[in-house]
Amino acid sequence: MARSDAVLERLMALHPKVIDLSLDRMHRLLAALGHPERDLPPVVHVAGTNGKGSTVATIRAGLEGAGERVHAYTSPHLARFHERIRLGGALIAEDALADVLAECEAANGDAPITYFEITTCAALLAFARTPADWTLLEVGLGGRLDATNVIAPRLCAITPVAMDHQAFLGDTLEAIAGEKAGILKRGVPCVVGPQEDEALAVIEDRAARVGAPLRIHGQDWHVGRDGDRLVFQDGDGLMDLPLPVLPGPHQIGNAGIAIAALRALGRAGGAEAAVTRTEWPARMQRLTGHPLNALAHGAELWLDGGHNPAAGRAVADTLAAMPPRATHAVAGLLRTKDAAGYFAPLASRLSGVRTVSIPGEAATLSADETAEAANRAGLAAVPSANVEAAVGDIAARAPGARILICGSLYLAGHVLRMG
Structure with a gap:
């Protein structure tokens, strides 16, 4: 240490x-x-x-x-x-x-x-x-x-x-x-x-x-x-x-x-x-050369740490401005956040969501709770055991998709530490 x-x-x-x-x-x-x-x-x-x-x-x-x-x-x-x-x-x-x-x-x-x-x-x-x-x-x-x-x-x-x-x-x-x-x-x-x-x-x-x-x-x-x-x-x-x-x-x-x-x-x-010259990780950051890329099998991997309804709107606007591609999210949020409010603007931009709990964070929503919030916002959401399982599952079911890991800076930090 x-x-x-x-x-x-x-x-x-x-x-x-x-x-x-x-x-x-x-x-x-x-x-x-x-x-x-x-x-x-x-x-x-x-x-x-x-x-x-x-x-x-x-x-x-x-x-x-x-x-x-x-x-x-x-x-x-x-x-x-x-x-x-x-x-x-x-x-x-x-x-x-x-x-x-x-x-x-x-x-x-x-x-x-x-x-x-x-x-x-x-x-x-x-x-x-x-x-x-x-x-x-x-x-x-x-x-x-x-x-x-x-x-x-x-x-x-x-x-x-x-x-x-x-x-x-x-x-x-x-x-x-x-x-x-x-x-x-x-x-x-x-x-x-x-x-x-x-x-x-x-x-x-x-x-x-x-x-x-x-x-x-x-x-x-x-x-x-x-x-x-x-x-x-x-x-x-x-x-x-x-x-x-x-x-x-x-x-x-x-x-x-x-x-x-x-x-x-x-x-x-x-x-x-x-x-x-601005460098600022986990703000719609394209992940390349990351261990998760091996599980993504050619899917685009993106990472964003926004976590409130305004951030959800910003992510939705960013996706709208990107080349059309089926986009699936891997999402984890803290229970101090308005999870349904975060997902609402994304409902028309995402083809599906895999939800995870955030490792090491006592205030994390469970994968089931986050899935319920996404469902309330009109998204088809399924709980996953962890980020790796979620990415692998999306890559297998939706080859060539865009995968966005999102919902929390703490989840983003967990992903960046993997690399």
Whole structure:
């Protein structure tokens, strides 16, 4: 076991074990660590329901394409915890990760703190000690009381807000948008991605109250597809760019947020790199050279970690834009998600579903429960023992099909660890 794994295992046992949105524990531990959050390179803070990670990855590609060194903090990880922390453009090294985790553990002592809070402190400590030009922070959950909301940002961004995590953020779009808008700070500009009217109204109201200038999609900037090009326009002019390398119509909007952010940071020269060099696994990722390909017998294998109704719509739109091919899903979801709501937009795009439980996840729906949710959404779903059995069964019954493994980032991480 790596040294960082041993520390992370101990941190997993900390209390409170469940999500408990508060900033008090963060402020206490950061003070004990000497306030690393005050010594970060300029911060871009990104909240939203869907597209946060893709947007952070796209901004990072743009800044690095402009020759800048970039720290980035994202969650959750897929295969290894190290993926959450990028120092100056590279994943944090094992020794560096183990050191900052151990330092945070020692500074915290026996005081209550959540796993996400203490690991966020470790990331901020690593960022403060490593020279870079920018720090990109992805909100973990919500925004107002998220562990990342302890910094003074240079720029904020809010990606599309949708229904998710209602148990923690509220059961209306307005309530959820209010939590996301909690990252807004006086005098700090915020790029706002495509929003439902109800969510945008809440964001605009919060911005007016705190004095945060907004750059709003559809008002201050516009983005769209024109043939095989992406066209972005704002008050500074028009940009004609290649289409994003990340597949799916929804990535046009995410790319627009990233380009608007680069404009706001004075780094528009990185816009082409932003759309052409982005790497972000498990977002409609084509799997090649993976052990599952041997079971697929020529079927296309795709992987996506989206897990809420808006993500289901994004996947459905992506499938609609792909060359016609019978598509079967292998799906696993957590019981904290709206499984039927996720499947509903996919009902017209999938020829069938094999459902699985997610290995190692206590909150997973069983294969039977996920199949019931898919059936309620109008899909023909059959439980499978595991991903391998599901892929093999689809390949045998529907030769040459497209197989999409989907429903959870945790399931995606399990698949990527296989390789």
